[in-house]
Amino acid sequence: MKDAPHSVDVHVGKTIRIKRLMRKVSQTELGDRVGVTFQQIQKYEKGSNRVSASMLVEIAGALEVDVRSFFEDLAPQGTANDNPTPSEEFVVSRDGVLLNAAFLSIKNEQVRKKIVKLVQAIAGMELAEGEAAE
Known part of the structure; x- marks a missing residue:
């Protein structure tokens, strides 16, 4: 049985999705820019696959954002919200x-x-x- 994704991986994945959609970039286009499949981008965005540091730098470059922006609004360890509200779900x-x-x-x-x-x-x-x- 696979362990649940780490809350940081989920947060980074959601942030990738938000930044990608705000720039009107498809998963396929982002994957092409960084050299992975759109399925891999989906897994990153869901947090089911961890994004390596080097890949996160590649994604930041492809989306023209500061790599640090993926960690903004990250809850301190031990305080992650595993049950997002409907409004939090809508935002992402x-x-x-x-x-x-x-x-x-x-x-x-x-x-x-x-x-x-x-x-x-x-x-x-x-x-x-x-x-x-x-």
Whole structure:
């Protein structure tokens, strides 16, 4: 039986995925850039295969990011959250990353605030409809 992935490997893998999606790079394209298959990139992103230090440097170069960025927001050892909340899961999902990247590309702060208010209003409407249906 294989041991569960280490929390650091999972964190680094999720960060690779986020940075790759934000740069609109496919797993195949990233794999081609660093000399591995897209399946290997999938395994790195899931944390099921550990990324070597040299490969992490290669991936950072391919994505044009600082290698240290893969370790930002890393929980101290012994405090890792093995049960992410639904919002944490959404943030690292494809939709979450793409939505965040698109939202951050909007330069007008007033437009961003209006979008947030719109989404909050829609969520409030759906909550109210759900309560009425029960």
